[in-house]
Amino acid sequence: MSEEQDTIDQLRKLTCKYKNILLLEDYFLALKKHFMYIAQKYLKLPAVTKNKDLVELFAKSLNNIFQDVLNLRLSLLKKVKIDKFGRSRVEDSYSFEYVIQKVVKLVS
DSSP states (O other): OOOOHHHHEEEHHHHHHHBBBSHHHHHHHHHHHHHHHHHHHHHTTSSSSSSHHHHHHHHHHBOHHHHHHHHHHOOOOOOOOOOOOOOOOOOGOSHHHHHHHHHHHOOO
């Protein structure tokens, strides 16, 4: 198993542990702490869709209502990620750090 796949598997296990997370600050902060730690290792590895994977994994740990609120909040901001060539990347519009930041604001 590659180091990249091992790291993704760690993130999947973590998000399963915190599946359907509610707006409980302590519970969310524990997920955030562990997720950020593992994600930082993942970002150091060479990969094509790292950020998109991280956003999807993190969002899947939230309950459906919380996901809907987050999606609405992000869509209202209309933030688009621009790559180094000046092109927007629709499938990768938000960095996982930005998404986590928005969830922190929703929880607080």
